[in-house]
Amino acid sequence: MNMLSYRGVYLWDVESDGAGVRLKVPMGSMDMVSMCAEKTGCRLEVQRYGGFPAKAHRFKGRQVLTAGVLIFAAGLYLLSSFIWVIRVEGNDRVAVEDILTYCQELGLKPAAWKRGVHPEEITKELLVQFPDISWVSVGIKGTDVTIKIAETIEKTEVLDKETPCDVIANMDGVILKITAERGTPMVKEGDVVKKGDVLISSEVLIGLEGEEQHVDYVAAEGTVKAKVWQQLTEELPLTYEEKIYTGETKTNKILSFWGKDADFIHPSMDDAKADVEVLFEKDLALGDFKVPISIKKEQYNIYILESRSRTVDEAKAELEETLRNKTEQCLGPYGTIEKIEVHFEEYTDCVRAKGQAVLTERIDEKRKVEKGRDAVDGTDRENHATGQ
């Protein structure tokens, strides 16, 4: 052992083995070990070869396996050279789709060559493109890109009280109540108005009666409630087909490559109709490295279509319900349904409902006045001068 260490042979894991010792030496030093053993009169017995050099030596004649290992390593390197996943974090007002679409234009998209992606440029471009973003960080980690965003503070809505505007009707109706906060009311309770009629005018007469008066323009404001009518029509057939689930299910496993399904083994359905339900979907990954392969398991819930029929009364009840729901959906936040009148027309195969809903709705809407404050100071005065 001393001779070996003196000659620069590295020895490790020396264990005493009765009269002798068991030790490990590098494979390349075996000639030196044999020579030292011969010189010192020791008996040398090689118990086994181990470690990476010995394993590599074993693969010496197996070209296909070696080629496989090399191809795997090359494939792994190649696949890790692409971007596979893009995540957007920290956004609230800016939609993820908008960011991803713009990133795609800049060359950052799944399956993009990693070296072709320049995070600094994308950061700058995103800041220019989206005014709502105050800070962006584009980080590439492995095959994932994480876009971290900090948004600007939302601007508070400034209520414009300067620009002159009228309050007009946004639908036909009969006025029930008018409350003008600013401006001159042009209609009163009970008046019939058409869509587009001015309800509260921006023109305000300043000055006492009998004295010199002049017109000023303000941003009219107020609420106007009116009774409005809405026409309704709906039809329902007396016979229909209903899905009856048989309880029989079939499962299908699908492999997806780059988002495209490769459904090799599809269960035989024998022309049966079925609804598809995705049980689970998982992207495959080797540790943190995501590969563009995903596995999906679907369940087919088989059903048969059965002809059903409903009576005229049932159809009428259903239609009434549908019309009420539809009217409620159309209703504004301050609106209420006063009455729904429905007339039914019965046919051999269907029932048709025609009716009208009486609603109480807010019909006020602001519209900018063309002849505004500027016009008063400019154009109007010119016209006035021309008239004189």
Add this chain to the structure above:
Amino acid sequence: MRYMDLRRGVTEALDLPKEIMLDLPLISLTGREEITVENHKGILTYGEESIRVGTKVGTLCIRGQDLGLKQLTGDALVITGKLIAIEFLT
């Protein structure tokens, strides 16, 4: 001897590392489970309860239980096991 004294004097005066200048053994202990001896002159005896290592300043006897030689190179050796005593024999 006079040469060695001079060498020692210079080493101490210039605060140079003695294990290099005077070829002294440098012994490091990790708890009582591992001992590293640098600048050794070879193993003299080897056993599970006692290992003797030659050094320039005498034979270093390491006693313990389940002693084993973890590494051995021309410059250093590492012994592991439960160490009990380390002493220099003349």
